[in-house]
Amino acid sequence: MANKAPINKIISFSNVDGPGNRTSIFFQGCGFNCLFCHNPETINLCLNCGICMEKCPAGAISRDEEGRIVWDKDQCVSCDTCIQVCPHSSSPKIRWMTTDDVMQEIHRSAPYITGITCSGGECTIWYEFMLELFKKVKEINKGCLIDSNGSFDFEQDPRILEYCDGVMLDVKAANPEWHRTLTGADRDMVMKNLRYLLAANKLYEVRTLIFPDRDRENEETVKYVSEIIQDRCFYKIIRYRPFGVREENKKLLGEWTTDEKYAEQYAQLARDLGASKAYVV
Amino acid sequence: MSEALNIIKDETLTYRQELIALARLGESTDNTIRYSEAYYEGKRKGALCDLNEGVMPYRPRYICPDYDLLFEKGCAFLGIEPPTDLLEAVNALEIFYAHVPSITTYPVYLGDLDKLLTPFVEKEDPAFAKKVLKLFLLQIDKVLTDSFVHFDIGPEDNPTARMLLELTEEMQLAVPNITLKYDPERTSDDFALACIRCMLKTAKPSFANHRMFVSEWGEDYAIASCYNGLKKAGGGFTLPRMRLYECSLDASDADDFLNRVLPHYIDLQLEYMDKRVRFIVEESTFFKDNFLSTEGFVKQENFTGMFGVVGLAECCNNLLGITDKKKGFGLNREATQLGVRIMDAIEKRVSEHVAPYCDAFDHRYRLHAQVGIDTDGMQDSPGTRIPIGVEPTMLEQLEVNEIFHKYFPTGTGDIFKFEETYIKTPEAILPIIKGSLANGLRYFSGYLENNDVVRVTGYLVKKSEIEKLNQRKQSLNNVTVFGKGAQDGAHALDRRIQKHGE
Ligand code: SF4
Ligand code: SF4
Numbered sequence: 192m193a194n195k196a197p198i199n200k201i202i203s204f205s206n207v208d209g210p211g212n213r214t215s216i217f218f219q220g221c222g223f224n225c226l227f228c229h230n231p232e233t234i235n236l237c238l239n240c241g242i243c244m245e246k247c248p249a250g251a252i253s254r255d256e257e258g259r260i261v262w263d264k265d266q267c268v269s270c271d272t273c274i275q276v277c278p279h280s281s282s283p284k285i286r287w288m289t290t291d292d293v294m295q296e297i298h299r300s301a302p303y304i305t306g307i308t309c310s311g312g313e314c315t316i317w318y319e320f321m322l323e324l325f326k327k328v329k330e331i332n333k334g335c336l337i338d339s340n341g342s343f344d345f346e347q348d349p350r351i352l353e354y355c356d357g358v359m360l361d362v363k364a365a366n367p368e369w370h371r372t373l374t375g376a377d378r379d380m381v382m383k384n385l386r387y388l389l390a391a392n393k394l395y396e397v398r399t400l401i402f403p404d405r406d407r408e409n410e411e412t413v414k415y416v417s418e419i420i421q422d423r424c425f426y427k428i429i430r431y432r433p434f435g436v437r438e439e440n441k442k443l444l445g446e447w448t449t450d451e452k453y454a455e456q457y458a459q460l461a462r463d464l465g466a467s468k469a470y471v472v
Numbered sequence: 473m474s475e476a477l478n479i480i481k482d483e484t485l486t487y488r489q490e491l492i493a494l495a496r497l498g499e500s501t502d503n504t505i506r507y508s509e510a511y512y513e514g515k516r517k518g519a520l521c522d523l524n525e526g527v528m529p530y531r532p533r534y535i536c537p538d539y540d541l542l543f544e545k546g547c548a549f550l551g552i553e554p555p556t557d558l559l560e561a562v563n564a565l566e567i568f569y570a571h572v573p574s575i576t577t578y579p580v581y582l583g584d585l586d587k588l589l590t591p592f593v594e595k596e597d598p599a600f601a602k603k604v605l606k607l608f609l610l611q612i613d614k615v616l617t618d619s620f621v622h623f624d625i626g627p628e629d630n631p632t633a634r635m636l637l638e639l640t641e642e643m644q645l646a647v648p649n650i651t652l653k654y655d656p657e658r659t660s661d662d663f664a665l666a667c668i669r670c671m672l673k674t675a676k677p678s679f680a681n682h683r684m685f686v687s688e689w690g691e692d693y694a695i696a697s698c699y700n701g702l703k704k705a706g707g708g709f710t711l712p713r714m715r716l717y718e719c720s721l722d723a724s725d726a727d728d729f730l731n732r733v734l735p736h737y738i739d740l741q742l743e744y745m746d747k748r749v750r751f752i753v754e755e756s757t758f759f760k761d762n763f764l765s766t767e768g769f770v771k772q773e774n775f776t777g778m779f780g781v782v783g784l785a786e787c788c789n790n791l792l793g794i795t796d797k798k799k800g801f802g803l804n805r806e807a808t809q810l811g812v813r814i815m816d817a818i819e820k821r822v823s824e825h826v827a828p829y830c831d832a833f834d835h836r837y838r839l840h841a842q843v844g845i846d847t848d849g850m851q852d853s854p855g856t857r858i859p860i861g862v863e864p865t866m867l868e869q870l871e872v873n874e875i876f877h878k879y880f881p882t883g884t885g886d887i888f889k890f891e892e893t894y895i896k897t898p899e900a901i902l903p904i905i906k907g908s909l910a911n912g913l914r915y916f917s918g919y920l921e922n923n924d925v926v927r928v929t930g931y932l933v934k935k936s937e938i939e940k941l942n943q944r945k946q947s948l949n950n951v952t953v954f955g956k957g958a959q960d961g962a963h964a965l966d967r968r969i970q971k972h973g974e
Contacts, residue, residue, distance in 0.1 A: 203865055203866070203867040204865070204866050204867060204900075204904065204970065205900075206893060206894055206897040206900030206901075207893060207897070210899060211899050211900055211902075211903055212899075212900040212901070212902075212903045212904050213900075299867065299871075300867055302907035302908075302910060302911055303867065303870070303903055303904045303906075303907035303908065304903055304907075305899075305900075305903050472893075472896075
């Protein structure tokens, strides 16, 4: 049977997932559980509990013979009730697709795009699928980028790097404790990937989220990254935004968007340390 | 109150706007050109519309003078010598513009300004040249106060075009409209990106599919008014339009529409055009004694009639009994396919009609996707566009456009509104423009949400000027009042925004 992966959504045109105009593919499932996740419905695979099915106002969710949840795109009115009521950080609006299915959509946007970006969730969970997809995308001469949380060991299995133009790596925290608090996971693999991908010339960009009033944590992470990457890749300093963040986590992280000037200080710090391609978004 | 008194007492009109309105009123008292009863019936029903062109055309609707000839030979009537430097060149143009008529009374085509002026700009100190161009643009904005005033640049990069772009950004003027003639082989990415940056800040230039226009018109074509393709040293005699939604109300179903109703109205519009074209050439004195014609700045054989259509979306939806626009034309294969059948039928019938004059076009009229006017309301979407408010993703919208743009050599286009993040990523827009033009899009316009200068249905206005009219103050720009009508009646500024993540 053909290799399938759960796709949360495909955006035909995106201007924020790498250079140029890109088709972005969002996979379902993530090994991290970040407090600040803006789309927590991409974290886990559906457990088929059926809670969302009861609440859907459009009758767009049902069960198949084997009891699995199925979503009817045509019935759906995009109210997102299902996402709000799901207790498992999941979504019923997933399509299990083959690489050919995904290619069909990429073929459609191909005339207008620079390349594709695999994102998530965490796309590296679906490594074999992505590898197969990238090979096909390269055949039509489009670029391939990976947007990753750094949990996959690229050094151990670098096959995909041959087809991938670069990785956009999230470095959420340099401090091990703070990393664990934020993501529920260890930071070591992220740091290993940071160095490995840079050395392999496959690091397109590093991203760090700047939280309001977290001077010590913000500074530690920005310093750590800047000293390593220098001018060899972009460094995107992202302002924390509370939209979509789960209520209980906003209490810890902040109810407000990080001030632009505050974030700009860290981009300046990065540039002072040699990461000349640092900028704020 | 009499209509004349209404005009005179209207506090929102400037002196010149009153003068134009009064002249129109005067013209409308004549009835020399008579049409068939069936034509008047169609007009009463709103199926046919003359776009207030006036009952007695005393000049062609759009005129695209040969400015190269002005620079080569000068103009005897105006006593202009061929210019020898930039100041003389700009001065010659400014004088000349004041004497180029059109439906709006202002020139709708100012020339391929970069090509015209480059030989003179190159001879000057760049700072001085820029200063001259700045005053030139200011003169245009303040004297030719109408957004249908239009100049072209490209396809090649050049310092004059760069200066014009920089000044456009700096000055934030709604007049004039600008088109880049884009050719993938001749227009560099760097130049195209400069145009996109300018477009995001000022809603112009738009991007014309140079190859497509050249294949239909030859190299010497002009983009004039909002997006009209026309021949240089020529223009458009007249532009009436079929309001396809209103036409469709006469039909019992799609087949009845295609077999009976559509041919009926096409023929009436052709009758109307033939009579007007004959009148302009045979009765009016424009081609006989106007210096533009006698000195060769325009040639009668280079004019054609523009056969306009509007409201294809609503027409298709009505014929298929679709009441929910979200499931209609542009979003529903069956409705879009019907649109193709209708356009094929219109194109075929119009191309079979032997038009008077129009020698350079084998005596044929050419189709035009009319953008709508302020009084249209929500009933007729511009040309073949998907109705505002139900636009699908940008990809799907482009695909639909690409199907329909080929029908309209005398102009069509679509407008895309970009979310603010695009100001930092013009490189994300370039592949979209390249891809769509390569796939058959004719004309691409864009603007950034939250800009003051915005594109309404084809022309540009400043939102702050619409605000002035809302408060009943005068606006210097003739077109602002159309913009207000289009926003009030058709929510033209509420089009879908291309956001990141969609
Ligand atoms: S978004 Fe979810 S809850 Fe809402 S209609 Fe669609 S499937 Fe149902
Ligand atoms: S999406 Fe969530 S709520 Fe719906 S069935 Fe799956 S796990 Fe349950």
